Amino acid sequence: MARIISLCNQKGGVGKSTSCINLGTFLAALGKKILIVDIDPQANATSGIGLNPRRLEKSIYHVLIGKVASEDAIRKTPILGVDILPASSALAGAAVELVDIKNREYKLKEVLEPIRRKYDFIVIDSPPSLGLLTLNALVAAGKVIIPVQCEYYALEGLADLMRTVQLINTNLKTRTAVMGALLTMYDRKSRLHRAVAKEIRRKFPGYVFDAVIPRNVSLAEAPSFGKTILQYDPYSHGAKAYRQLAEEILRMEGIRKI
Numbered sequence: 001m002a003r004i005i006s007l008c009n010q011k012g013g014v015g016k017s018t019s020c021i022n023l024g025t026f027l028a029a030l031g032k033k034i035l036i037v038d039i040d041p042q043a044n045a046t047s048g049i050g051l052n053p054r055r056l057e058k059s060i061y062h063v064l065i066g067k068v069a070s071e072d073a074i075r076k077t078p079i080l081g082v083d084i085l086p087a088s089s090a091l092a093g094a095a096v097e098l099v100d101i102k103n104r105e106y107k108l109k110e111v112l113e114p115i116r117r118k119y120d121f122i123v124i125d126s127p128p129s130l131g132l133l134t135l136n137a138l139v140a141a142g143k144v145i146i147p148v149q150c151e152y153y154a155l156e157g158l159a160d161l162m163r164t165v166q167l168i169n170t171n172l173k174t175r176t177a178v179m180g181a182l183l184t185m186y187d188r189k190s191r192l193h194r195a196v197a198k199e200i201r202r203k204f205p206g207y208v209f210d211a212v213i214p215r216n217v218s219l220a221e222a223p224s225f226g227k228t229i230l231q232y233d234p235y236s237h238g239a240k241a242y243r244q245l246a247e248e249i250l251r252m253e254g255i256r257k258i
C-alpha cells in the first residue's frame, strides 16, 4: 500500500511544487513506484513534469467530481516509475462544486484508495491556501511535508500549519502526521537564513529534515523546459539535495532502496 505524503504550506512560492516533482523523481530513481497527484489549479507540478495542463481531457478535477475513475485520469510521465494524476485549470471550479457534496473533505482520500496498491508512494502537491482542496490533501495524507523558506515569518507559518493538522485530526477523525519542515531555497551565505534555520530546528526538534534544499538556478530553470532536476541538471546542488531528501524519507519510513 502506497504511503501518501502531501506537500502543504498555505504560503505560495515556498517550493511545494518543485519539491513534489523532484522528490517523486528521486524516490523513483531509488527504485520506488510513484504517483504524483496535482491538486493545485495552477497545475505547476503537472507542467513541471512535462504535461500541458490545457491539453488534458481528464484531470483530478473530473475524478473529484465523480465523472472519471482515478485510473482513467492517470498518465505516465517521461520519468520511469513516475505516474501523475494531473491538474487542469478546471480544478479552480471544483472547490466550489465540492461544497455541496457529502464528505467533501474526504473526496481525495476516497478516490486514491482503489489505486493505492499500485504504488510505493503517492506524493500530493497542494495549492497555496487553506481551502477545501488543501484540506482534501491533508485528510488524504498519512504524512505531511511542510516546505518553508528561511524568512522571518516562517516560524509562525509553521506553527499555524502544525495546529491546523491537529485541528483536522480532532475534527475529521484522521491521523495525519507532520513528517517535517523542509528548508527550501536556502542560501548559506545569508545570515538571516542561517539564523532562521537554527531557530526552526530549536523550536521544532525532530520535525525538520536534515536534507536542506539550496537556492539553485537549475531548480528554477528546469520547469520552463518541463523537466525535473534529474533530467535537466543531475549533478547540480539542487539535484543532490533532493536525492538526499528521498534517501532520508526512505530511512525514516524503514524502506530499503532498490
Ligand SMILES: Nc1ncnc2c1ncn2[C@@H]1O[C@H](COP(=O)(O)OP(=O)(O)O)[C@@H](O)[C@H]1O
Binding pocket: 011, 012, 013, 014, 015, 016, 017, 018, 019, 044, 128, 184, 185, 186, 213, 214, 215, 216, 217, 219, 220, 221, 223, 238
Ligand atoms: N531551491 C530553489 N532554488 C531556486 N529557485 C527555486 C527553488 N525552489 C523553487 N524555486 C522557484 O521558486 C518559485 C516557487 O517555487 P514553487 O515550487 O512553485 O513554490 P510553491 O509550489 O510553494 O508555490 C518557482 O519559480 C520555482 O522554480
Ligand SMILES: [Mg+2]
Binding pocket: 016, 017, 018, 040, 044, 045, 126
Ligand atoms: Mg505550487
